[in-house]
Amino acid sequence: MNGKEFDEIFDSGEDVTHLLDLSTIRRPRLELRKVNVDFPVWMIQELDHESTRLGITRQSLIKSWIGERLDEIIKNRTVLLDDPTD
Numbered sequence: 001m002n003g004k005e006f007d008e009i010f011d012s013g014e015d016v017t018h019l020l021d022l023s024t025i026r027r028p029r030l031e032l033r034k035v036n037v038d039f040p041v042w043m044i045q046e047l048d049h050e051s052t053r054l055g056i057t058r059q060s061l062i063k064s065w066i067g068e069r070l071d072e073i074i075k076n077r078t079v080l081l082d083d084p085t086d
Contacts, residue, residue, distance in 0.1 A: 001019065010016050039047070044058075051061040 006016065006019065009019070047058050047061060051058045054061065056064075
């Protein structure tokens with residue numbers, strides 16, 4: 001099947017997922033990579049307390065907090081790059 005035929009099927013509203021090889025789909029910049037981090041016991045206890053309070057896993061809490069901090073850093077970096085006083 002060529003691209004034009006695929007587009008026609010898609011544009012007609014038909015489901016095209018059966019025509020796709022979903023085993024090769026990638027999510028750029030969202031692919032996972034394992035990282036091992038050692039924390040002091042008191043940090044793990046506090047992380048567990050907070051994750052229980054929020055009803056999420058320790059891993060979700062850590063990813064959320066690190067993501068929030070990185071978003072803040074990226075935002076500040078962008079603001080500095082856009083600074084007209086430079």
